Amino acid sequence: MHCEPFEYEKPVSLREFESLYAAKGEDAKILAGGTDLMVLIKEKLLAPRLLIDISDLHELQGISFDSRQGLTIMAGTKIAEIERSALVKEHAPALAYAAANLGSNQVRWMATMAGNICHASPAAETPPVLLAHDCELIIGKQGGERTLPISRFFLSYRKTALEPGEYLKAFRLPPLPERSAVAYRFKGLRRAMEIDMLNIGAYLELSEEGQSVSDIRLAMGSVGPTTYRATATEQRLKGMQIDDEFFATACGGVVQEASPIDDVRASAEYRNRVIGVLTRRALEECLEIIASRGNKA
Numbered sequence: 001m002h003c004e005p006f007e008y009e010k011p012v013s014l015r016e017f018e019s020l021y022a023a024k025g026e027d028a029k030i031l032a033g034g035t036d037l038m039v040l041i042k043e044k045l046l047a048p049r050l051l052i053d054i055s056d057l058h059e060l061q062g063i064s065f066d067s068r069q070g071l072t073i074m075a076g077t078k079i080a081e082i083e084r085s086a087l088v089k090e091h092a093p094a095l096a097y098a099a100a101n102l103g104s105n106q107v108r109w110m111a112t113m114a115g116n117i118c119h120a121s122p123a124a125e126t127p128p129v130l131l132a133h134d135c136e137l138i139i140g141k142q143g144g145e146r147t148l149p150i151s152r153f154f155l156s157y158r159k160t161a162l163e164p165g166e167y168l169k170a171f172r173l174p175p176l177p178e179r180s181a182v183a184y185r186f187k188g189l190r191r192a193m194e195i196d197m198l199n200i201g202a203y204l205e206l207s208e209e210g211q212s213v214s215d216i217r218l219a220m221g222s223v224g225p226t227t228y229r230a231t232a233t234e235q236r237l238k239g240m241q242i243d244d245e246f247f248a249t250a251c252g253g254v255v256q257e258a259s260p261i262d263d264v265r266a267s268a269e270y271r272n273r274v275i276g277v278l279t280r281r282a283l284e285e286c287l288e289i290i291a292s293r294g295n296k297a
């Protein structure tokens, strides 16, 4: 299948990229790994006049950690680097796990997390974990940048809060407080090379005495037009004791907030049945992680 012709530019500095992107406006598309974009172009769902390849921009590469700001992952970092990073494994192990589950080894060495979230598929691997971490996005454009909580990034199916001329520069995951943990759970038909039927990221923070919920975030993928936080359920769970009623409220609440559809991967009925189970498992995993840290102290 032939695609429409397009021009191709590969800027060598962030400054050159920003001015080119600002000048070309909506005619241009950013090319990171191309593992989503080139599929859309080949299928003639998109026909940009210009592709701007940012894969070699060294200013957009790297992973660092700072005890005040947390973990910073630059937008051009490959999924395979996130999967293998010692810093990610230490400070955001659920993200390393989600990265390891994305596609194949070849795909992971091409793909970026920026591409994963900017494509804004509700089934994407990394958004539930990033929402569970309450990640902050650093958004750049010529002459400036702004920050945006990821909870305000996904507007609707394949639509994000990026304005014309803006691009994603970096992810910042704040340090996790004591007695807190993040877990990621997914369900797919096979073990590799497929998009999830559904996935969930959970953040749980316990109160000082360790018996009740101080804070909680439940991020759901593939059960709505975009990945989202089940905020009504989160509100009901805050302050609850960790007991059977807590799990019942969490599992029932996420089903009530979900609006899954039937598609090639699963039926809405199946998704409604499994979402509560995955939620329970993710929360149990958070509790195990918190308990294991307590035992080490």
Ligand SMILES: Cc1cc2nc3c(=O)[nH]c(=O)nc-3n(C[C@H](O)[C@H](O)[C@H](O)COP(=O)(O)OP(=O)(O)OC[C@H]3O[C@@H](n4cnc5c(N)ncnc54)[C@H](O)[C@@H]3O)c2cc1C
Residues within 6 Å of the ligand: 029, 030, 031, 032, 033, 034, 035, 036, 037, 038, 039, 075, 076, 079, 101, 102, 103, 104, 107, 110, 111, 112, 113, 114, 115, 116, 117, 118, 119, 123, 124, 125, 126, 166, 167, 168, 169, 193, 194, 195, 196
């Ligand atoms: C065989 C195969 C298997 C796959 N398996 C999975 C899977 O298991 N799970 C999963 O979630 N996905 C999967 N995918 C989809 C894809 O690999 C991921 O979504 C990937 O993370 C996209 O990243 P990329 O760098 O290739 O993005 P690209 O294709 O380069 O870009 C995707 C979109 O993001 C935009 N973009 C990229 N970077 C930026 C930036 N910095 N700022 C603003 N916009 C930007 C592009 O303009 C484009 O609109 C698979 C794809 C293939 C081909």
